[in-house]
Amino acid sequence: MKVRILVSFKDSVLDPQGQTVKNALHTLGYGAVSEVRQGKVFEIDLEGVSRKDAESLVPEISRRVLANPIIEKFDWEILKGR
């Protein structure tokens, strides 16, 4: 099974990387860009894991390793597999 996990700052947390990208885009003339938030994406292959197991395993991995729950939120989806 392959899953995708998106980790990004909570909305209440400043995102200096995203701000820098927004400023760069404005400098290049892309004035239509009004907001940029940057985060991380993880694509993980899981072997011998059922959909039911993934529903507890993936949030656990995300909270323990991939995201800092104090300042970050995560979202995940199954890309392929049972």
Add this chain to the structure above:
Amino acid sequence: MKVRILVSFKDSVLDPQGQTVKNALHTLGYGAVSEVRQGKVFEIDLEGVSRKDAESLVPEISRRVLANPIIEKFDWEILKGR
């Protein structure tokens, strides 16, 4: 309109961050994890941009600013908006 752009290394490019995360997960006992690839995600608000305009604007921004086309690939989707 809000769009999401995923940027990750091409499959042929080594991903040391992903490898490090995989090793950390194995150390913590998550042996079911067989592969981890890490990338970046950008969520961008575009003002006054039609769906048709976005279909040329977003790939242009991605190639020029968000991704390094030599070693990275990108994928994007519209999250909300016309």
